[in-house]
Structure formats: C-alpha cells, structure tokens
Amino acid sequence: MVNKNRMNRVAAAMAAAALMSVAVPAAAAEAVVTPRVDLKVLVVDDGGSSVExxxxxxxDTGVPFTRVVLGSGSRPVINAGFLSDTVDGRPRAKYQGVVLPNENPFGDGSAEMAALTAYETTYGIRQVDAYTWAHPGVGLEYTDNGGYSGQLDGTQAAVTAAGKAGPFGYLGGQVTFEDNSALVPESYGFMGKPRAGYTSYLDAPVGGGRASLVGEYAHDGRSELVVTFGYNQYQQQFRLLARGIVDWLTQGVHLGQSRNYFAVHVDDVFAPDARWSKSLNCTPGDYACAGGEGQESSIRMTAADAQYAVQWQQSKGFKLDMLFNAGAGEEWKAENGGTDALTAQLIADRAKFRWMNHTYTHLFLGCTQDTSASPWTCTKNANGAVNYMSRAEISAQIRDNNNWAASKGIATDRTELVTGEHSGLKTLPQQPQDNPNLAGALADNGVKWAGSDNSREPVQRAVGAALTVPRYPMNVYYNTGTNAEMADEYNWIYTSRADGGSGLCEDNPATSTCLPAPLDVNTGYLNTIVPAEARTALRHVLANDPKPHYVHQANLAEDRTLYPVLNQVLDTYGTLFAPSAPIVNQSMKDTGVELSRRAAWDKAVAANKVTAYRIGTTVTVKAPFGVVAPVTAPNGTKKQLLLGTADFGTAYAGNRSAWTSPDLLQSAVTLRLPS
Known part of the structure; x- marks a missing residue:
C-alpha cells in the first residue's frame, strides 16, 4: 500500500523539480532507479469544448501530446503497457500529465481508470479534470451545501491566496466570466465548498461565503486539478487560466513556451488617407466610388497628433510601429506650400518610435490594374500574359524609402517590409499568385520579412528567400478620422439593406452578422465598436499569438480613433495580470522568427522526431539538427554547457523559458533543475 503522506510530499517536491524513485522488478530488487518521465501529455478526448x-x-504553445478519442472504435486501450515501459533498464512513464474530460470518463469499475490511477500513483503524474460537477468524489461538497449551480455569465471570480502562491501567480487576481450578450447564456458551472484534501485556487462569492471553481484535490497518492465550469478555448476566463493549468499539469517543466504579445503597426505615416463619404457610402478617389469625382477629401496627422502619440506612448509604456511612405509625404509637401510640420515633428521624435519601410509612394506592386469596372482586373499583353510591375520598379520603391529614412537619421531594420495594401503578394481572386518579380526585388534589398494580411493569408509562407508575417487588420478603418465616420461606415457594412446598409452581412452570413439596428453615429463607435474591437485584440494577446495588428495614420488624426481601443486593451490587461507577465511588444522580424521556429517545431513533433524526458532533476531534449526547441522550466534552472552551466532562459509569468538548442559539440539540450 502506498503511503499517502509520503506521496503528497513527493508531489510537492516534484513541483520544484525532484522526482520520486521507484523500485525495479524483483530481478534487481536491491537497486533503486529514478524513472524517466517523457515530456508529453496524454489527452483523453470526449469531444467536449473543455478538453478541446x-x-x-x-x-498552440508547443507541448507535445497524444490524443485518445473516447468514441473511436480504433482507439488504443489505456492499460499499463500503453502508459509505461522500460528503456535501457530504466522504468519509463510515457506521459508527464493526463487530461481527462472528468474524474472518470470510463465508468465505474473501469480497468482503464484503474490503470491510470496506478500509473499516476506510481510515477507521481498529475491529472486535470477538464469539467466536472461539485461532489465529494472530487473533494467538494454538493452544491446544496453552501454552493451554487447555474449560469456564470458575469461572475466575478478571484484567485485565492493558494492560487497566487501556486499555478496562477501570474494573474492580477480577478477572473471575470464573459458576459457579452444578455440574450445568450455563455457559461455554466458549479461552485462547491472544499472538503478535506481539496485546495481552492479560484473561487467566487456564494451567499455569505465563497465556493470553489478550480482547485487541487490530493487523495490516495494522486493529485487532480478539478475544474467545475464549462468553457471553450476563446473565452477569456479560460484564456486567463490556461497557462496555469498547463504549468500545474506538467509541474512547471514542459516543452513549449507562451507569452502575451501585442504590437500595433500604423501604416501610411507621412501619406494622407482618403476619407469615407457618408452621403455616397464609399470613398471618393477609390475607383469603385461612383459619383465621387470632385468630392475627394483626405485625412492626415498634424504635428500636434505626432506630439500626442509620443505622450500617449510614454503614459502607457507602449511603443507604436510607424510604417512610412516618405515619397507620398514629399508629394503632399510639394502640393501644400512646401512645408510639412508633421514630418518635422516626427523626425524630431524619431527615436521614440519603431520605424518600418512601407515603400516610397505606396504604389500597387502587383499586376497592372484595369479599374474600368468593379472589381478591378489584371491587364494582359498581346500574348495574354499578365502585366506585372517590374523588379526594378519594386526595388526602387523599397530602396528609395530606406535611403530617405537614412538621410533623416531614422533607424530602420532593412530586413523588414510591408508593401502598400500588401501588394505584390497574391490578391484573390484577381491576382492568384505573387508578382513573379517580387521575390527578386525583396532579395535585392535584403528583405527577409514581408508583412501580409492575416484575413487573407493566416499562415506564414515563403516569398523567395523571404517569409511572410501575417498581420491582423483592426476594425478601425483607414478612411475615417472621426468617431461619427467610423460608426457610419460600420453601419453601412454591418446593417441589412432594409436598415439602410449595404447588405454585405446578409450576403455573407458565415463570416459576419448583421446589426439588429444601426448604431447611433454619435455614440456607436465608443459604446459598441471600441469594446468589441478591444475584446478581439485582447483575445489575440491572451492566446500566445505574436502576430501584429495594423491600423493607419488616419486613426491617430482628428478624433484619434485608435487610442480608445488601445487604452481598453492595455488598461484591461494591466488589471488582469501581475507584473511578472508583461505584454511583449516586439518587432516584426522577431515575430517572423517566432512563427518560423514554431512551424519547424510543430513539424518535428508531428513527425515524432523529438525526444524529451526528465530523470530526477535532469531534463534532456533532442530535436532534428537546425530545429530550435521551446522549453519551460522553474526559476533556478541551469543549462549544461560544454564547460560549466549558465542560467536558462528568461523570466516570464513565474518561470523561465526560451527557444534553445545544443551548444557546440553537444547532441542534446541538457537542463539542471533546481533541487
């Protein structure tokens, strides 16, 4: 019989990196061998949203896992042989953690649950119950004894002292359940009072007391993380807890890493943007705006707007990326008296922003467009071949912008480029392939990272020797400078024809939803659009998603429509997270590197070419040559060098993590965990 107190002490010690030893079979009864635990998670999937x-x-964080689908007739049987074996004379646990739909998805008396129980007890493996109800079997009282069951929309939950000292120390404390619509129930669950052996990590008020929603149940030499509410992968309450669930499950040592990323690109700096017409419901100057001739108007930042941007950055501790078109700015200057206070101000404050090449005059770098009809088409030569902008012309657009910046003392990374409208890259349906001259022009100028539109191409891909970096478009429109213009255009796009809108939402029900009624143009932007856009952006931030967001310089002008969205994202984030988990605001190049590393890692894991395991306080990671491994480990972890050791990784959210590879003359990464 396993001693319960001894096992509980071992489980606690494992969180600091020590692993219990188990005896080998009778043939070597005198020897005690520390088992090997593979860095992989077992997921038993019932098809529910919580397990998903x-x-x-x-x-998404790069943690290898094996998924067993309960409803599949061809699934493996979970037994002792499936869970463990012996490698080179050493007992091996094949999984470092187990995710179950609930505390026992196999049924009473199940041999599979008995095998899992024995496995977890023997090797000190933890189990997550993805969603269950409050009852004594998971260490909780029934809900009728000081608890609650029902809808949880808007519930103000809080991380307990034990949660802050344990797996959720990276949180600020409050976890509010989403309540985005009064018309739709969004979450349901159970809150129960803890019994002996249960430690609550997240609770909420019930009557005159509090009851648990997430906690650890230690019993019979095992530890379960019990979650008693349903959720999906997009809901904020799960996104806040997801990191801690994985860290608890893996006892703080796992492959993969996670950050909360947010970067904002401001396109068209120095250039004016065309203005939306409320009367025509289109943008004069656009070829598709019938009747717009002679009604063109533009939006452009002023020197005061540039000064405000600097002040705002300082107040928020957040730097914007300025994507500039110097030639368009020079044209504007020539057409407006030969002076340009905006450019002078931005140059004076050049060191206070990050800068990126957006081409010299924002030309369309793809095929030659025929705009005589809507939608436009690519022109063709006499032989029927598509006419494309030449390599020399594209190269000049890149080179001239770089040279202008250098002449003004503006520092840029010449490996980064975002073309105007992401042109040159394929544009469906009119231009189904990249401009064949684009890759050569990128190479001519040393461009390795080319921004793309995530709404069109969400996956990084090669363009010659360069790689794309998908960017999220924000619903803060390029052709609006005021809150009223934003609401008016939003109404046109998202209301039905009967309500005076374009009906696009009716024609594309799979991708958009019609507003039940048009927004008030005076209040609709701040009251409806801003909260919705901030929620979307924050969802990306909380999902370990490094892709940048992009807007336009018009959104920093006039009513400065961008700032309310950014304020809500950053201020909300500040209340949700502790200082140990700051937003990572990185360059496009760094994001490109991150995405390419993830793709290589995922490919290696899918091909079973990664071997990673832990023996006591030593972690070994082997990956194919050239593949960099993401690893997360506790504070105090050291990386073994050829001679001596060095601190491993960088600190984030209470542990340390990094992309890492073997050093010179080494065939594997070796980490020494703290004792």
Missing amino acids: AITAELR
Missing part, C-alpha cells in the same frame, strides 16, 4: 480548449493550449 486544453488541447488547443497544448498545441
């Missing part, structure tokens, strides 16, 4: 959410977190 945890699976998505494992996948």
Whole structure:
C-alpha cells in the first residue's frame, strides 16, 4: 500500500523539480532507479469544448501530446503497457500529465481508470479534470451545501491566496466570466465548498461565503486539478487560466513556451488617407466610388497628433510601429506650400518610435490594374500574359524609402517590409499568385520579412528567400478620422439593406452578422465598436499569438480613433495580470522568427522526431539538427554547457523559458533543475 503522506510530499517536491524513485522488478530488487518521465501529455478526448480548449493550449504553445478519442472504435486501450515501459533498464512513464474530460470518463469499475490511477500513483503524474460537477468524489461538497449551480455569465471570480502562491501567480487576481450578450447564456458551472484534501485556487462569492471553481484535490497518492465550469478555448476566463493549468499539469517543466504579445503597426505615416463619404457610402478617389469625382477629401496627422502619440506612448509604456511612405509625404509637401510640420515633428521624435519601410509612394506592386469596372482586373499583353510591375520598379520603391529614412537619421531594420495594401503578394481572386518579380526585388534589398494580411493569408509562407508575417487588420478603418465616420461606415457594412446598409452581412452570413439596428453615429463607435474591437485584440494577446495588428495614420488624426481601443486593451490587461507577465511588444522580424521556429517545431513533433524526458532533476531534449526547441522550466534552472552551466532562459509569468538548442559539440539540450 502506498503511503499517502509520503506521496503528497513527493508531489510537492516534484513541483520544484525532484522526482520520486521507484523500485525495479524483483530481478534487481536491491537497486533503486529514478524513472524517466517523457515530456508529453496524454489527452483523453470526449469531444467536449473543455478538453478541446486544453488541447488547443497544448498545441498552440508547443507541448507535445497524444490524443485518445473516447468514441473511436480504433482507439488504443489505456492499460499499463500503453502508459509505461522500460528503456535501457530504466522504468519509463510515457506521459508527464493526463487530461481527462472528468474524474472518470470510463465508468465505474473501469480497468482503464484503474490503470491510470496506478500509473499516476506510481510515477507521481498529475491529472486535470477538464469539467466536472461539485461532489465529494472530487473533494467538494454538493452544491446544496453552501454552493451554487447555474449560469456564470458575469461572475466575478478571484484567485485565492493558494492560487497566487501556486499555478496562477501570474494573474492580477480577478477572473471575470464573459458576459457579452444578455440574450445568450455563455457559461455554466458549479461552485462547491472544499472538503478535506481539496485546495481552492479560484473561487467566487456564494451567499455569505465563497465556493470553489478550480482547485487541487490530493487523495490516495494522486493529485487532480478539478475544474467545475464549462468553457471553450476563446473565452477569456479560460484564456486567463490556461497557462496555469498547463504549468500545474506538467509541474512547471514542459516543452513549449507562451507569452502575451501585442504590437500595433500604423501604416501610411507621412501619406494622407482618403476619407469615407457618408452621403455616397464609399470613398471618393477609390475607383469603385461612383459619383465621387470632385468630392475627394483626405485625412492626415498634424504635428500636434505626432506630439500626442509620443505622450500617449510614454503614459502607457507602449511603443507604436510607424510604417512610412516618405515619397507620398514629399508629394503632399510639394502640393501644400512646401512645408510639412508633421514630418518635422516626427523626425524630431524619431527615436521614440519603431520605424518600418512601407515603400516610397505606396504604389500597387502587383499586376497592372484595369479599374474600368468593379472589381478591378489584371491587364494582359498581346500574348495574354499578365502585366506585372517590374523588379526594378519594386526595388526602387523599397530602396528609395530606406535611403530617405537614412538621410533623416531614422533607424530602420532593412530586413523588414510591408508593401502598400500588401501588394505584390497574391490578391484573390484577381491576382492568384505573387508578382513573379517580387521575390527578386525583396532579395535585392535584403528583405527577409514581408508583412501580409492575416484575413487573407493566416499562415506564414515563403516569398523567395523571404517569409511572410501575417498581420491582423483592426476594425478601425483607414478612411475615417472621426468617431461619427467610423460608426457610419460600420453601419453601412454591418446593417441589412432594409436598415439602410449595404447588405454585405446578409450576403455573407458565415463570416459576419448583421446589426439588429444601426448604431447611433454619435455614440456607436465608443459604446459598441471600441469594446468589441478591444475584446478581439485582447483575445489575440491572451492566446500566445505574436502576430501584429495594423491600423493607419488616419486613426491617430482628428478624433484619434485608435487610442480608445488601445487604452481598453492595455488598461484591461494591466488589471488582469501581475507584473511578472508583461505584454511583449516586439518587432516584426522577431515575430517572423517566432512563427518560423514554431512551424519547424510543430513539424518535428508531428513527425515524432523529438525526444524529451526528465530523470530526477535532469531534463534532456533532442530535436532534428537546425530545429530550435521551446522549453519551460522553474526559476533556478541551469543549462549544461560544454564547460560549466549558465542560467536558462528568461523570466516570464513565474518561470523561465526560451527557444534553445545544443551548444557546440553537444547532441542534446541538457537542463539542471533546481533541487
């Protein structure tokens, strides 16, 4: 019989990196061998959204896992042989953690649950119950004894002292359940009072007391993380807890890493942007705006707007990326009396922003467009071949912008480029392939990272020797400078024809939803659009998603429509997270590197070419040559060098993590965990 107190002490010690030893069979009864635990998670999937959410977190952070689908007739049987074996005379646990739909998805008396129980007890493996109800079997009182069951929309939950000292110390404290619509129930669950052996990590008020929503149940030499509310991978309450669930499950040592990223690109700096017409419901100057001739108007930042941007950055501790078109700015200057206070101000404050090449005059770098009809088409030569902008012309657009910046003392990274409208890259349906001259022009100028539109191409891909970096478009429109213009255009796009809108939402019900009624143009932007856009952006931030967001310089002008969205994202984030988990605001190049590393890592894991395991306080990671491994480990972890050791990784959210590879003359990464 296993001693319960001894096992509980071992489980606690493992969180600091020590692993219990188990005896080998009778033939070597005198020897005690520390087992090997492979860095992989077992997921038993019932098809529910809660298991899918945890699976998505494992996948998106790079944690290898094996998924067993309960309803599949061809699934493996979970028994002792499936869970463990012996490698080179050493007992091996094949999984470092187990995710179940609930505390026992196999049924009473199940041999599979008995095998899992024995496995977890023997090797000190933890189990997550993705969603269950409050009852004594998971260490909780029934809900009729000081608890609650029902809808949880808007519930103000809080991380307990034990949660802050444990897996959720990276949070600020409050976890509010989403309540985005009064018409739709969004979450349901149970809150129960803890019994002996249960430690609550997240609770909420019930009557005159509090009851648990997430906690650890230690019993019979095992530890379960019990979650008693349903969720999906997109809901904020799960996104806040996801990191801690994985860290608890893996006892703080796992492959993969996670950050909360947010970067904002401001396109068209120095250039004016065309203005939306409320009367024509289009943008004069656009070829598709019938009747717009002679009604063109533009939006452009002023020197005061540039000064405000600097002040705002300082107040928020957040730097904007200025994507500039110097030639368009020079044209504006020549057409407006030969002076330009905006450019002078931005040059004076050049060191206070990050800068990126957006081409010299924002030309369309793809095929030659025929705009005589809507939608436009690519022109063709006499032989029927598409006419494309030449390599020399594209190269000049890149080179001239770089040279102008250098002449003004503006520092840029010449490996980064975002073309105007992401042109030159394929544009469906009119231009189904990249301009064949684009890759050569990028190479001519040393461009390695080319911004693309995530709404068109969400996956990084090669353009010659360069790689794309998908960017999220924000619903803060390029052709609006005021809150009223924003609301008016939003109404046109998202209201039905009967309500005076374009009806695009009716024609594309799979991708958009019609507003039940048009927004008030005076209040609709701040009251409806801003909260919705901030929620979307924050969802990306909380999903370990490094892709940048992009807007336009018009959004920093006039009513300065961008700032309310950014304020809500950053201020909300500041209340949700502790200082140990700051927003990572990185360059496009760094994001490109991150995405390319993830792609190589995911490919290696999918091909079973990664071997990673832990023996006591030593972690070994082997990956194919050239593949960099993401690893997360506790504070105090050291990386073994050829001679001596060095601190491993960088600190984030209470542990340390990094992309890492073997050093010179080494065939594997070796980490020494703290004792």
